[in-house]
Amino acid sequence: MYVDETGNADLAASANPVHRFLSLTGVIAQVEHIRTIAIPEIQRIKSEILELDPDEVIPLHRKELMQKVHPFKTLRNPAKATAFNEAILNLLNDLPYIVVTVVIDKEEHLRRYAQWSNDPYHYCLKILFERYCLILNKRNGRGDVVAESRGKREDERLFKAYEQLYGNPAPIRPEVCERCLTSKNLKIKRKEQNTAGLQIADLIAHPSSMHARSVYRDEPQLADFGGRVVEILKRRKYHRSIFGRVNGYGLKWLP
Numbered sequence: 001m002y003v004d005e006t007g008n009a010d011l012a013a014s015a016n017p018v019h020r021f022l023s024l025t026g027v028i029a030q031v032e033h034i035r036t037i038a039i040p041e042i043q044r045i046k047s048e049i050l051e052l053d054p055d056e057v058i059p060l061h062r063k064e065l066m067q068k069v070h071p072f073k074t075l076r077n078p079a080k081a082t083a084f085n086e087a088i089l090n091l092l093n094d095l096p097y098i099v100v101t102v103v104i105d106k107e108e109h110l111r112r113y114a115q116w117s118n119d120p121y122h123y124c125l126k127i128l129f130e131r132y133c134l135i136l137n138k139r140n141g142r143g144d145v146v147a148e149s150r151g152k153r154e155d156e157r158l159f160k161a162y163e164q165l166y167g168n169p170a171p172i173r174p175e176v177c178e179r180c181l182t183s184k185n186l187k188i189k190r191k192e193q194n195t196a197g198l199q200i201a202d203l204i205a206h207p208s209s210m211h212a213r214s215v216y217r218d219e220p221q222l223a224d225f226g227g228r229v230v231e232i233l234k235r236r237k238y239h240r241s242i243f244g245r246v247n248g249y250g251l252k253w254l255p
Contacts, residue, residue, distance in 0.1 A: 001026040001132045002197035003147040004205040009121040014106035022104050023209035024124040026132060027201040028143070028239075029097035038196045041091050049084045050074050059191055060199045062206060085225050088203060092232050095200070098135065099237045101208040102127045103216070104254040112255050122161040127252050129165045133172045135239065136180035143180070146187045148198050155188050162186035208233055208251075216253040 003026050008019035029038075042060065046052045051074050058071050065084075068075040075081045102124040109120070129145070136143055145162070149155055166184040169177045189195045207226040211233070213219045222230055238250025 001028045001128070001143060001145050002195070002201040003027075003125070003128065003145060004198065004201035005121065005150075006205045006209040009119070011106055011110060011120060014110055020105065020107050021209070021213065022106060022120045022124060023101055023205065023212065024121070024128055025099065025101040025201055025205040025208050026128045026145075027097050027099055027197060027204060028132060028135060029095065029197060029200070033096050034197050034200075037095050038091065038200060041087070042196055042199060045084065045087045045091075049080060049087060057192060057194045059194050060203065061191070062202050085228075089225075089228055089232065092200070092204065092229060092237075097200070097237060098239050098250075099204060099208060099233055100128060100131045100239050100250055100252070101205070101212055102131075102252045102254065103209055103212045108255045119157075119161070121158070123254065125158075125161060126165055127254065129162075129169065130172055131239065131249075131252070133169065133177055133180050137176050141180065142182055144182045144187055146189055146195065146197060148195075148202075149188050149190045158188065159186055204229060204233065212251045212253060215247065215251060 003024055005022065005024050007022040009022050010019065013019035043054065046058065046060075047054045050072060052058050052071060056071075064070075065072050065075065068081075075084060104120050104124055106120050109118070109123075132143070132145065135141075147158065150158065163184055163186075166177055166181065167174075189198060207222055207229040210219070210222050210226065211230045214221045221227060233250075234246070238246045240246045240249050
């Protein structure tokens with residue numbers, strides 16, 4: 001499972017509407033599908049559409065892509081931007097994966113649990129961890145969790161939080177974690193390591209987070225590219241119950 005965050009994890013900033021929400025999105029995919037489908041197509045997009053040097057390590061990153069800044073200035077050309085959007089949408093549609101997005105309303109969390117107040121990032125990670133273990137267990141699968149580096153201090157805290165989850169995964173039984181997860185250690189990758197799965201998660205995380213806010217808070221639905229990403233997720237990628245329910249499965253809202 002490749003994990004990407006959207007928003008601010010700082011509880012002290014919760015009263016600021018811009019920083020009120022934090023979400024973590026997990027993209028669950030087989031390594032073989034990432035290797036044979038995602039990596040070659042991402043490389044093609046970079047070289048043929050973005051006109052990047054194939055020998056340069058330049059990860060796709062949503063913020064820079066949206067702003068069309070270096071090294072993605074090619075997207076200022078409308079034809080290139082259209083070609084890029086269609087290629088990414090085709091990849092997100094064709095690649096087999098499952099999406100789980102967890103969103104926490106930090107302001108509401110503080111209001112309800114002033115004496116408890118979890119670390120928002122770790123709280124969201126716990127819910128993702130539970131969902132991932134249940135999905136693996138149901139499919140008799142094994143896997144691990146990969147997240148992008150957030151800085152030395154944050155990474156150390158995240159390592160410890162993940163180890164604690166592995167050692168005390170309630171309500172998941174410990175033997176389920178041991179059977180389904182290949183390691184008790186979280187894998188953390190730096191952006192420059194160019195991890196394809198993390199790039200996929202980065203492209204999905206923001207649209208999925210905004211979709212959750214539209215579902216649970218009746219905020220406006222995304223339009224244009226983000227809206228088309230959401231339609232792909234709604235149609236076939238969100239984790240869901242045996243009855244097709246996404247809320248509480250592929251989308252989880254936390255107070």
